[in-house]
Amino acid sequence: MEVGMKRTDYLSWDEYFMGIALLAGLRSKDPGTQVGACIVSQKNKILSIGYNGMPTGCSDDEMPWDRENENPLQTKYMYVCHAELNAILNNAGASLQGAKLYVSLFPCNDCAKAIIQSGIKEVIYQCDKYADMPPYIASKRMLDMAGVAYRQLPHSGRTVTLEL
Ligand SMILES: Nc1ccn([C@H]2C[C@H](O)[C@@H](COP(=O)(O)O)O2)c(=O)n1
Ligand SMILES: [Zn+2]
Secondary structure, three states, X not given: OOXXXXXXXXXXXXXXXXXXXXXXXXXXXXXXXXXXXXXXXXXXXXEEEEEOEOOOOOOOOOOOOXXXXXXXXXXXXXXXXXXXXXXXXXXXXXXXXXXXXXXXXXOOHHHHHHHHHHOOOEEEEEEOOOOOOHHHHHHHHHHHHHOOEEEEOOOOOOXXXXXX
């Protein structure tokens, strides 16, 4: 009996989970930067997903989305919940000990604290556009000290088109 060959152009695990993080980011209402995160167990099972957005019950239409305003209360930074924190909090009770976090943008210092405390052991990120800013320098300092590994997933050059 002849045996068919398996597909060879399937997504790698890294491409699959980063793809899911990027897709989650498309749910974000932030006009500036859309971030998505996907938490995965050591056995490559998806544990949780999140994207950056206003806290539950805080209307996307009433909260500000501006980066700058003379009144800091009128900027998004006071309110928006980051993708990584949402993914950690959205997790339906499973332990995150030893888990991996795929995220489209390197985590800030606040998210780094939550990552460390939740037991996540590896961060895989795509973009690090704020690397020179103190929250991101502090983030790396904490992740290094706490033994949380991080690595950038370079663009593979592949484009995935979804027809919805
Ligand atoms: N690792 C990160 C970094 C940022 N965010 C969120 C926070 C804001 O909604 C947006 C950044 O806005 P920008 O200053 O670029 O206009 O991204 C996140 O969820 N995770
Ligand atoms: Zn953050």
